[in-house]
Structure formats: C-alpha cells, structure tokens
Amino acid sequence: MSRNLLAGVDIGGTKTAVVLSTSPPEVLKRIEFATSPEQGPGPAIHKIKTAMRKMLETQGQTASSLRGIGVSCGGPLNSNAGLIQAPPNLPTWINVPIVDMLSAEFGCPVQLENDANAGAIAEHRFGAGMGYRQMVFLTLGTGLGAGIIIDGRLYRGASDMAGEIGHVRLTQSGPVGYNKAGSAEGWTSGAGMTQVAEQMLRKAESRGEGSVLLNAMKRGSLTARYVGLAARSGDPVARRIVRVCGLKLGLSLAILVDILNPECIVLGGLAVRLGDLILKPARKSLQREALKPALDACRLLPALLGERIGDVAALCVAMEAGSSTDISSRRRS
C-alpha cells in the first residue's frame, strides 16, 4: 500500500484540529475538539489518536498509508527532541514527547514545529509569501510569534529560538507580553491590545467619554477581537486603541526591516481582521523608523490562508516529516 496520506495536528490552547490530506493545502477530512488543557495532556492526546484512526477508517485506509504527521503547537518546544514544553496556553503540557507518542502509535515520521514557524512555512508555500526568498511571518494572534524564511527555507537559529521579535522591548514600560513590560508582544498581540484597551478605556471614562467597550471591560469580557469589531463599527476609543497598537506594530516591523531586509513581511491575525485600521498607523511609524532602501525593498502583505492557516501549517510540517523516510535521522538532524 502506498504512503499517500499526510496528517496535520494543530494544538491550540482552546481547540485542537486533526486534518488529513493527500495534497496540501487541500483537506480531505477534519476533526476539531476542545483541548481542555486544565485536564492535562492525556485526554487531548487520546482524542488526537482517536480522531486520526476514525478519519483513516472513513477513508478506507490504515496507519500504513500515512507518509507523515505534522504537529503545530505554541512554543516553547524542542523540535529536535519532539517535546512540547508547557507553552503559556498549555501550562499542563510539561515536556510532552508528542513526536515519540504519535510515531509509536502510527509508525510514520512525525515532526513538531512551533506555530509561528509552521505558519511561516504555510504562508510561504501556499499563501501570501509564495515566490519570495526572504520573508518574515508575524502571527499577531493572542501572542506575537514570528517565523523567518531565508533563501526559501525556514530559519531556526542556533537553538530553534529565532524570530522572537515579540520579546524585544519597544518602550521602558507598557503592556506586558512575553513576561516583559513594553515588549513588542505587549503592544501588538491580541492579549497586549486588551491591556492597552483597558488602560485607554479607564482614561476615556475618567474624561466622561463613552465607548461600547466600557461594558465589556466591566463584565471582564474585553478581547482584542471585540476591540476590533468596535473599531470597525466606528467607536472612537476603539479606533484610538487600534491606532496606538498599530504605531507600535510599525516599530516592530522597522526592527525586522533594518536587521533582516526581507522581501516581504506577511501579517496574520489582527492585521487580517483589522486591515488598514491597524496597518495605516503601522506603515506610518514603519516609514519614520526604518531605513528607506530596506523599506523600499519590503512588501507588507496580509496573510492569505486566513482561518485555514492552522490546518495548512500542520500539513506543511507533515510534508517536511514525510520527506524523510528515516525517522531518527529526520528528528535529530
């Protein structure tokens, strides 16, 4: 029987998706369930295996048809050792040997990659970054992850940590991200925008200025998504919040442009949802801060894979896993 199937596993803090494909980015089958990290990794890993078996069965296939499995997950993780190391959104997943677990179960090559790197590969191979050699992908999700493509390939750095622009401090104080006040993740991630919103809403309220966001804040249900919706609908305070985060996003982009001189930066998450509301101020501070010849060479592109990015990213990792037949050499390479 030919090994013609690829499986992707996208493990998030809220939900996990398992997908099957013969030719990414197309998806044959997809099963999604709650990750429930408060229960520890056991139940979710059991569900991953069950979902995979079930999907194989409905395709009339067995595990022997699997060419590779790709797992995409938030960092920190060790892709060489195949370990998930208690990422902030999965605090109970402490040194989970996901690669060994799945390769023992399904007998095929398995690879683990952090979601920003996997997303960078996906947008480079099938999305906005197609055809570019030097690219940076920014997740702009709950956190701010980045994946760097150099000469058409993922750049990992010395110890799998490259691309942590989210940890770079933009201001001496400010919203906290990556355990650091005023960091790029503090200012420009979803979680960071929520902090910026709370501070700006309190100021607005003390001035007697209203906002549709005030009630959400008081209910404790303020999210970046909600700030974005309010900004889209024209709420002035929400627009100012997005503008402040956008200006800081531009500072982060300028650092990447000055150091990496990429051909393009692909922006996911908030940038796709908010469009020019966040990109216009970002371009403004980027133009003020970055070196002109490097900026002239760099295109800012919204990510193209949208909500599919998690599935396609995991399948791209599966393609890398499946491109080697020797599991051990691939994992330790």
Add this chain to the structure above:
Amino acid sequence: MSRNLLAGVDIGGTKTAVVLSTSPPEVLKRIEFATSPEQGPGPAIHKIKTAMRKMLETQGQTASSLRGIGVSCGGPLNSNAGLIQAPPNLPTWINVPIVDMLSAEFGCPVQLENDANAGAIAEHRFGAGMGYRQMVFLTLGTGLGAGIIIDGRLYRGASDMAGEIGHVRLTQSGPVGYNKAGSAEGWTSGAGMTQVAEQMLRKAESRGEGSVLLNAMKRGSLTARYVGLAARSGDPVARRIVRVCGLKLGLSLAILVDILNPECIVLGGLAVRLGDLILKPARKSLQREALKPALDACRLLPALLGERIGDVAALCVAMEAGSSTDISSRRRS
C-alpha cells in the same frame, strides 16, 4: 601563467590599503596611503592602481596572475552594480563604479562588499567565528556595522541591506548615529561614544568632578579611543562613559539574540580595545533583556583579526570574486 594571486583593497575614510596574497589570511605585499576624500575619488583610485602594479612588479608578476580583486568599503554601496555610493566617510565618492574601473584595468573578476559584511566573512573564515554556522559580526568602529552569517554564508537580505542594527532606536532621545537620535549606532559606536562622553563630561564638570578627558574635550580632540585609554587608566568619568555605552551595547545584542538566535556574536573595534570595561556592562543588560534559552546558545567573542581585519576582509572578498571565472554572472548574481 596561472592565476594564483588575490588582491584586496580596503578603502577607509582616513587611509586605504592594497594587499596581495597567494593564500589568505597571509599577506605577501602591502601598500598603504592616505585616502584624502576631500580630493575626490580620482587620486585615490589612481594610487590603488599604481600600488597594485608596483606590488605585482616586485613579485615578478603581471595582472594576468590576478585571480580576483576584492574591495571592502563603508556603505552605502551597491555590491551588485559595483558602485560606492557616497558613504559618510567618503562623501565625495558619489556612485563610483569601482568594480568596472578595476576590472577594466586588470582584466580579472572584481567584487565590492561593505566593510561590515567583509569583516563578517573574514572573522567567520579566519577569526573568532571559525566553525560556527550562525554568526553575527559587529564592527563597533566609528560606526556600528553588522554582518550576518547564516548557514555558514553571508546573508545579504533582499537588497544588500541586512544587518543594520545600528539604525534601530534604543531610546527616544540620545546620541545620534545613522541620522537617528538614540539609535544603537548613536549609543555604541566610536562616534556615538564621543557624544555620550561630551554630555557626561559637561555634567561632571558642573558638579566639580575632574577628568583627564576634560582638556581633550575643550581642545576638541575627544575621541572614543581616548575615552578608552582614560577608562583603562582608571579615570572614573571615563569608566562611567564606557559603562553607559556598554549597557546600551547589551540592549543591541539582546535584539540580535532574540531575533537571530545566533551561535555567536563576534565583536570588533571598541569591544576588543576595551574588553571587560565595555563587555561586563553589556553582558549585564544582555542577560536582563534577552530570552534565556537563546542567550544560553550564544557566545560573545572578541574579534581575533585585530588590526589585520581590513586586509583579510578585502582578501576574503577577493576569494569570492576569484571563485567565479565569469565576471558578469558573478557581479549580477
């Protein structure tokens, strides 16, 4: 006759060196002269050609023995087109087609490279970075240039502008470098340290605190080199100046560590001359700012080539030039 000779041309704002070698980093012959940029590029280029002919003659050779010529020079420049584009230290060298000029004269492949990139190649091939795959080299000279080695090769970026950490803003105000107040070049280059020194000396003086540097400042002869000598000899104000610049150097290093996760950062210029006086505070702020797993994977190494770096860097560029026999394809590649 075999093409066994490589020639290097290191063009600086003060002096230019022309060197001849059969096996870099060894140097067979070397001629140095004043660049005198105030006279325009003509006289210096004439001297480069004369020096080259003279060295070939004393070796009993002709231009037909030249395998390649490498030119190392401050940026901005266009390495693909072979143009020197009025770098700050050579303001009269406006779009000088140095590559065409020398290849027409000597009939061999010629390559132009900015001095930070050339220095990175030299330290990687023959200096402190030998054997590392992911490396950053910082010049820490009059300016702050950086060359990035990725997977063992120079990384240029989309338009030859990669590595401009000197342009990244560390503080909202501060010493000016790269036309930007508070930039990494403003805080951590030789020219930047002189500005920091002037400000701190004025404060010290207003408090009635003495320093051997005060007279130099009043004579208008304050330099980073002199600040370094005074710090080495124990002058308290000079030590504080170096410490302030060192703390900011650490911030610049942290950005490089977080984004590039290199195996090592090789530090030239000020770091070699000042040693722990500047590296100790740099390590302190680096440890505070950078991600621990990325920092653990990164060694800080003083450059090894010392005063020879300009010669060896130009010869490394000559090696790259000489590794292709087709001039046009090499220059446009």
